[in-house]
Amino acid sequence: MAVYTDITETELSVFLTGYDLGELRSYRGIAEGSENSNFVLHTGKGEFILTLYEKRVEEADLPFFLGLMQHLALKGITCPLPVARSDGSLIGRLAGRPAAIITFLEGIWPRRPTAPQCREVGKALAGMHLASADFTLSRPNALSVEGWRKLWAGARERSGEVDTGLKEEIDRDFELFAHAWPADLPSGVIHADLFPDNVFFLGDKLSGLIDFYFACNDFYAYDVATCLNAWCFEKDGAFNITKGAALLSGYESVRPLSGREKDALPVLARGSALRFTLTRLYDWLTIPDGALVQKRDPMEFVRRWRFHRQVVSATEYGLIPA
Numbered sequence: 001m002a003v004y005t006d007i008t009e010t011e012l013s014v015f016l017t018g019y020d021l022g023e024l025r026s027y028r029g030i031a032e033g034s035e036n037s038n039f040v041l042h043t044g045k046g047e048f049i050l051t052l053y054e055k056r057v058e059e060a061d062l063p064f065f066l067g068l069m070q071h072l073a074l075k076g077i078t079c080p081l082p083v084a085r086s087d088g089s090l091i092g093r094l095a096g097r098p099a100a101i102i103t104f105l106e107g108i109w110p111r112r113p114t115a116p117q118c119r120e121v122g123k124a125l126a127g128m129h130l131a132s133a134d135f136t137l138s139r140p141n142a143l144s145v146e147g148w149r150k151l152w153a154g155a156r157e158r159s160g161e162v163d164t165g166l167k168e169e170i171d172r173d174f175e176l177f178a179h180a181w182p183a184d185l186p187s188g189v190i191h192a193d194l195f196p197d198n199v200f201f202l203g204d205k206l207s208g209l210i211d212f213y214f215a216c217n218d219f220y221a222y223d224v225a226t227c228l229n230a231w232c233f234e235k236d237g238a239f240n241i242t243k244g245a246a247l248l249s250g251y252e253s254v255r256p257l258s259g260r261e262k263d264a265l266p267v268l269a270r271g272s273a274l275r276f277t278l279t280r281l282y283d284w285l286t287i288p289d290g291a292l293v294q295k296r297d298p299m300e301f302v303r304r305w306r307f308h309r310q311v312v313s314a315t316e317y318g319l320i321p322a
């Protein structure tokens, strides 16, 4: 469910007078997504996506997110282009919420990603990293190790309700990250949530990257690690090395990883799996049933995190040794 704030035809028509998009022909809410309210608009100028930003997105971060999409789209990355209002701004207000309109992208997100699709996503991720190198705004990653600690503080005491033993196991990882988390790897703007539901395909051809609302500045290799987690595990929990190899070779065909980035992949993948475990665990334990936020199973990522704890070298992800 992802229409948390409803809108009337009248208020939407008034909102659209701030744009050069012609008249409103129809609109409908979109069921998918989890953070914001999204609508498809059909106007005199075609189809667009309208997003009303809900409480979890900080209004102060919107210039970064929308500016990034604009920067990337103008550089040829297949992502939505924010539509400017008649006064030149990208952000308006609708139904008491900050709101923006972005271009509509064709495509379907893959429910069961294939190895060729993993290769395409690797290439697209590297393309995004290169294209964002000269983006002038920055945003620290609120969901890096210190952010995880805060989530853990809010979930730790009740974590046994999800899996016994988790408390001690996660505590131990925080001790590891205190000294083993990389201090300096090549960094820049990363997507930070490039899961299959944020990538559209037409067949095996990638047609769009969406949902830049976790984008931030961090290690590029951390974004690669997140994609390994999001794209290369099967429904039964097993890591698929063919998909891992496809994703990594796709990435390296555009932006080769340095030796230090390769060496760091196991700890980054472990940290990234913990990051998604913790956001899911926190929501699982703190959001009341029936609330308007989609809760996701934390155990899916606990299993991935446990897998990475056994990994000693990135060759286990399908990386070809230099």
Ligand SMILES: Nc1ncnc2c1ncn2[C@@H]1O[C@H](COP(=O)(O)OP(=O)(O)O)[C@@H](O)[C@H]1O
Pocket (backbone or CB within 6 Å): 002, 030, 032, 033, 034, 035, 036, 037, 038, 049, 080, 102, 103, 104, 105, 106, 197, 198, 210, 211, 212, 213
């Ligand atoms: N530019 C776009 N073009 C086409 N569909 C889009 C676009 N942006 C979002 N959507 C649709 O809206 C859904 C939710 O978008 P998303 O940005 O993932 O929301 P949330 O931030 O709430 O997770 C997507 O799964 C997709 O169906």
Ligand SMILES: N[C@@H](CCOP(=O)(O)O)C(=O)O
Pocket (backbone or CB within 6 Å): 033, 034, 035, 193, 195, 197, 198, 211, 276, 279, 280, 296
């Ligand atoms: N990808 C995250 C949840 C974020 O949801 P999104 O709909 O904004 O991509 C997870 O799987 O935990």
